[in-house]
Amino acid sequence: MHxxxxxxxxxxxxxxxxxxxxxxxxxxxxxxxDMFPYPSGDLHMGHAxxxxxxxxxxxxxxxxxxxxxxxxxxxxxxLPAENAAIKRGEDPKSWTYENIAMQKSSMRRYACSFDxxxxxxxxxxxxxxxxxxxxxxxYERGLAYRKNSAVNWCPSCQTVLANEQVVxxxxxxxxxxxxxxxxxxxxxxxxxxxxxxxEDMSELEGNWPEKVLLMQRNWIGRSTGAEVSFDIEGRDExxxxxxxxxxxxxxxxxxxxxxxxDLAASLAAGxxxxxxxxxxxxxxxxxxxxxxxxTDRPKTGVFLNRYAINPVNGxxxxxxxxxxxxxxxGTGAVMAVPAHDQRDLDFARTFNLPVRVVVESETDPxxxxxxxxxxxxxxxxxxxxxxxxxxxxxxxIDILQGEGRGKSATNYRLRDWLISRQRYWGTPIPxxxxxxxxxxxxxxxxxxxxxxxxxxxxxxxxxxxxxGAADExxxxxxxxxxxxxxxxxxxxxxxxDSSWYYLRYLNPQLDTAPFEKAEANxxxxxxxxVGGVTHAILHLLYSRFFTKVMFDMGLVxxxxxxxxxxxxxxxxxxxxxxxKSRGNLVRLSDELDAHGVDAVRLTMVFAGPxxxxxxxxxxxxxxxxxxxxxxxxxxxxVNSAVDIDFATGDLALRxxxxxxxxxxxxxxxxxxxxxxxxxxxxxxxxxxxxxxxxCGSADAAVREATHTVAxxxxxxAPYTAEEMWAxxxxxxxxxxxxxxxxxxxxxxEDETECVVQINGKIRKRLQVPPTISEADLRELxxxxxxxxxxxxxxxxxxxxxxxPKIVNIVLG
RNA sequence: GCCCCCGUAGCCCAAUCGGUUAGAGGCACACGACUUAAAAUCGUGCCAGUGUGGGUUCAAGUCCCACCGGGGGUACCA
Numbered sequence: 034m035h036x037x038x039x040x041x042x043x044x045x046x047x048x049x050x051x052x053x054x055x056x057x058x059x060x061x062x063x064x065x066x067d068m069f070p071y072p073s074g075d076l077h078m079g080h081a082x083x084x085x086x087x088x089x090x091x092x093x094x095x096x097x098x099x100x101x102x103x104x105x106x107x108x109x110x111x112l113p114a115e116n117a118a119i120k121r122g123e124d125p126k127s128w129t130y131e132n133i134a135m136q137k138s139s140m141r142r143y144a145c146s147f148d149x150x151x152x153x154x155x156x157x158x159x160x161x162x163x164x165x166x167x168x169x170x171x172y173e174r175g176l177a178y179r180k181n182s183a184v185n186w187c188p189s190c191q192t193v194l195a196n197e198q199v200v201x202x203x204x205x206x207x208x209x210x211x212x213x214x215x216x217x218x219x220x221x222x223x224x225x226x227x228x229x230x231x232e233d234m235s236e237l238e239g240n241w242p243e244k245v246l247l248m249q250r251n252w253i254g255r256s257t258g259a260e261v262s263f264d265i266e267g268r269d270e271x272x273x274x275x276x277x278x279x280x281x282x283x284x285x286x287x288x289x290x291x292x293x294x295d296l297a298a299s300l301a302a303g304x305x306x307x308x309x310x311x312x313x314x315x316x317x318x319x320x321x322x323x324x325x326x327x328t329d330r331p332k333t334g335v336f337l338n339r340y341a342i343n344p345v346n347g348x349x350x351x352x353x354x355x356x357x358x359x360x361x362x363g364t365g366a367v368m369a370v371p372a373h374d375q376r377d378l379d380f381a382r383t384f385n386l387p388v389r390v391v392v393e394s395e396t397d398p399x400x401x402x403x404x405x406x407x408x409x410x411x412x413x414x415x416x417x418x419x420x421x422x423x424x425x426x427x428x429x430i431d432i433l434q435g436e437g438r439g440k441s442a443t444n445y446r447l448r449d450w451l452i453s454r455q456r457y458w459g460t461p462i463p464x465x466x467x468x469x470x471x472x473x474x475x476x477x478x479x480x481x482x483x484x485x486x487x488x489x490x491x492x493x494x495x496x497x498x499x500x501g502a503a504d505e506x507x508x509x510x511x512x513x514x515x516x517x518x519x520x521x522x523x524x525x526x527x528x529x530d531s532s533w534y535y536l537r538y539l540n541p542q543l544d545t546a547p548f549e550k551a552e553a554n555x556x557x558x559x560x561x562x563v564g565g566v567t568h569a570i571l572h573l574l575y576s577r578f579f580t581k582v583m584f585d586m587g588l589v590x591x592x593x594x595x596x597x598x599x600x601x602x603x604x605x606x607x608x609x610x611x612x613k614s615r616g617n618l619v620r621l622s623d624e625l626d627a628h629g630v631d632a633v634r635l636t637m638v639f640a641g642p643x644x645x646x647x648x649x650x651x652x653x654x655x656x657x658x659x660x661x662x663x664x665x666x667x668x669x670x671v672n673s674a675v676d677i678d679f680a681t682g683d684l685a686l687r688x689x690x691x692x693x694x695x696x697x698x699x700x701x702x703x704x705x706x707x708x709x710x711x712x713x714x715x716x717x718x719x720x721x722x723x724x725x726x727x728c729g730s731a732d733a734a735v736r737e738a739t740h741t742v743a744x745x746x747x748x749x750a751p752y753t754a755e756e757m758w759a760x761x762x763x764x765x766x767x768x769x770x771x772x773x774x775x776x777x778x779x780x781x782e783d784e785t786e787c788v789v790q791i792n793g794k795i796r797k798r799l800q801v802p803p804t805i806s807e808a809d810l811r812e813l814x815x816x817x818x819x820x821x822x823x824x825x826x827x828x829x830x831x832x833x834x835x836x837p838k839i840v841n842i843v844l845g
Numbered sequence: 846g847c848c849c850c851c852g853u854a855g856c857c858c859a860a861u862c863g864g865u866u867a868g869a870g871g872c873a874c875a876c877g878a879c880u881u882a883a884a885a886u887c888g889u890g891c892c893a894g895u896g897u898g899g900g901u902u903c904a905a906g907u908c909c910c911a912c913c914g915g916g917g918g919u920a921c922c923a
Contacts, residue, residue, distance in 0.1 A: 243849085243850090244849070244850065244917080244918085247848080247849060247850095247918085248849090248917095248918060248919090251848070251849090251918070251919065252918090252919085254919095254922065256922075256923090258923085274923080275922095275923070276923060277922095277923065278923080289923090330921085332921090356921090357921050357923095358921085358922095358923075359921075359922065359923090361922095362922045362923080363922075363923070366923095367923045368923085369923085370923090374923065375846090375921090376921055376923075377923080379921090444922070444923090445922085446919095446922055566917090569918085570918090639857095639858090639870085639871075640857070640858085640871095641857065641858055642858085645857095645858090646916095647857090648857085651856065651857050651872080652857070652871090652872080653857090653871075653872050653873090655872095656871065656872060657871090659885095660871085662885095662886095663886090666886090696869095699861085705859095707857095707858070707859085707870085708858095708859070708869080708870085710870075710871090711858085711859070711869055711870035711871075712869080712870085713870095714869090714870050714871075715869065715870065718870090721887085725887075725888095786865070787865085788864090788865040788866090790864095790865080790903085790904085792903080793903065793904060795865065795866070798865080830903085831903060832903090833864090833903055833904080835864060838864060838865070839864050839865065839904090841864080841903050841904065842903090843903045843904095
């Protein structure tokens with residue numbers, strides 16, 4: 034195997050079949066993108082699957098005559114490098130670049146069809162300069178801003194955690210219970226794009242997995258309803274609440290504000306409940322995320338000794354503070370309608386508050402403890418009485434609007450994207466804090482703000498970014514007024530890096546702009562994106578957001594970055610995800626050593642549909658290896674002249690060959706790559722048979738069939754395919770061979786079998802021409818002897834004729 | 846809790862629109878040929894009526910309903 038590698042890698046380097054974008058290249062373009070890897074150690078089985086699949090697509094399109102852009106790079110900033118550095122006293126930079134070199138050499142061995150002239154690393158200043166530039170563009174547009182907010186905090190790691198790093202209320206790294214902490218942090222205003230992120234999904238419908246679109250829809254979580262303004266006794270300012278059920282306003286019996294909101298604090302201030310409120314607030318603050326997540330936790334709260342006035346009937350509603358209302362959704366306050374909202378009902382039952390039904394239903398929520406949220410006729414609701422839900426909502430909004438007490442409103446589950454990280458190994462945020470001028474953007478001419486050397490910095494977690502301790506780096510004059518100021522010491526979330534990297538591949542060395550617009554319009558949007566479903570929400574949502582921002586900035590002319598998305602499954606072992614601690618880790622390098630690159634790639638592709646998980650204990654790389662050897666042997670048997678006319682070949686084998694071409698193409702276009710492999714196996718079997726006991730090895734059809742096998746196999750087993758190609762006397766590389774086009778004349782059968790059923794039971798099989806007309810087939814079927822006998826003169830109720838496959842005669 | 850997806854031979858998987866008696870391919874297994882023998886190779890065979898129960902239809906693995914089993918997403922979003 035090493036010999037084969039040593040032979041072909043230099044040839045591929047020389048021929049560069051996958052180099053894209055020469056200026057004189059007139060082929061139409063395709064952009065195939067694999068999600069770029071994080072350089073933590075060598076490639077693993079998951080990479081091997083993903084890259085095998087991306088390669089099938091890229092190589093297929095090259096065969097089809099496209100100019101294919103298939104780049105690779107490294108998502109090289111991030112916490113694992115920093116942790117490894119702390120553990121070993123090493124520089125994150127050297128750790129990262131060593132891993133990149135290792136992965137790159139594994140990818141070359143794995144024969145990935147990447148364009149090696151376009152490699153990028155996100156930790157290179159040439160790359161992250163443009164993160165900073167994009168940040169400043171967004172800052173100018175008001176899309177990057179700083180706010181104080183309660184964020185996830187790991188008390189052990191002493192750092193902020195992203196939502197995705199909180200797993201079941203625990204820190205994903207150290208399993209400590211995560212708490213909330215109020216911090217001043219940078220955000221991207223992704224919520225401004227919530228509607229467009231939802232609406233543009235219609236473009237992706239059918240080309241992205243339905244599951245991913247659904248997950249994004251749920252994550253954005255648009256809901257419609259109304260804002261209603263409530264006066265508060267003894268307070269000048271009214272309080273606005275958001276509700277999806279304004280129609281149930283007559284059923285409101287109390288009012289709840291989020292205990293950790295500023296509103297709650299201001300309502301409690303000076304009331305006789307203030308002390309009790311503070312005790313409760315402290316208790317809630319010390320509750321871990323873990324406990325907060327428990328769904329059946331009993332309701333808790335404190336009465337604030339204040340009242341809100343229901344705008345439709347003037348009733349006094351007691352105001353409570355509770356932690357079941359979220360401070361950062363809607364307005365942090367709700368009207369409570371216990372009869373028709375389960376949470377409100379649970380609260381009402383805990384604190385003995387009244388329940389008033391305003392939508393008719395068969396059961397009584399006060400008795401059953403089950404709130405009724407369904408549609409029904411309204412009662413006890415003044416002007417809404419008798420109306421159904423939809424009409425009642427519309428009418429209530431009309432009434433409120435007329436009185437200036439409310440209006441229709443929309444809310445989202447989606448929150449703004451917190452991008453600050455108190456970490457070293459990331460992109461420095463290009464802002465300088467000046468005692469006089471405040472936040473001052475770093476002037477474009479001073480970009481990039483390069484990370485200070487890790488040497489001499491204490492990278493261990495201590496609650497603030499290690500960058501702050503690099504005094505020489507941090508202390509700079511204010512760009513505006515020149516007095517002593519300090520750089521922002523936080524770095525950006527690494528998801529910023531990956532939100533636009535696919536554009537940087539177009540020209541990774543460009544130092545005047547993040548990318549060229551003309552190139553972007555030439556290559557993008559990406560024709561096929563391949564990656565794991567783990568990024569269904571975060572990365573894919575952030576990238577869509579960035580693309581829309583760049584569209585608004587005039588940097589690109591498209592609104593969606595990824596036209597088609599394929600989520601490959603995971604490679605598991607014995608039914609569960611591989612992990613060292615579980616003891617079921619399969620090392621890619623071991624598999625490659627044992628079976629060879631081609632056999633591992635073939636196994637990955639053949640195991641099943643690309644979206645399905647592969648259980649490595651279910652598949653057989655040994656079997657794949659045997660098949661490849663069997664295919665390879667065909668090429669040694671071919672002994673016809675290189676330029677023999679295929680048309681002179683054995684008709685039966687030619688038909689099988691051309692059927693395989695047509696079927697494979699169909700399967701490739703719909704990502705059924707496992708079926709392509711099956712077709713290749715079928716063709717190999719048929720060719721073997723033809724050689725051993727059919728037309729013989731000298732027949733032109735054998736050469737044509739083997740030629741086709743080599744091209745089909747070149748998608749998954751490039752070394753074997755090249756060996757076959759060379760052995761048959763072709764050159765220079767099968768990767769450059771044009772895709773074989775099936776001859777329609779060889780695809781039609783002369784005769785096909787048609788069944789004649791009577792009452793669904795098969796009574797006769799006929800050989801008919803595939804082009805037979807409905808009338809002819811009906812007549813032929815009805816004139817069959819045993820059919821006539823079976824009908825026995827009765828009048829068929831109906832005769833279904835579906836030429837050329839089936840006739841069904843239904844008797845009464 | 847809510848939302849979504851999936852159940853086809855011992856195992857992994859095929860099966861355009863609903864259309865022949867569910868089978869392309871592979872794994873495993875068994876047998877035969879070759880061999881002194883084994884490996885390799887070549888060949889042959891093997892096995893389910895599509896999770897369960899209903900429904901629609903001339904016709905259901907495919908469409909609809911309910912249930913069972915497995916997997917995923919989300920987490921008090923008013």
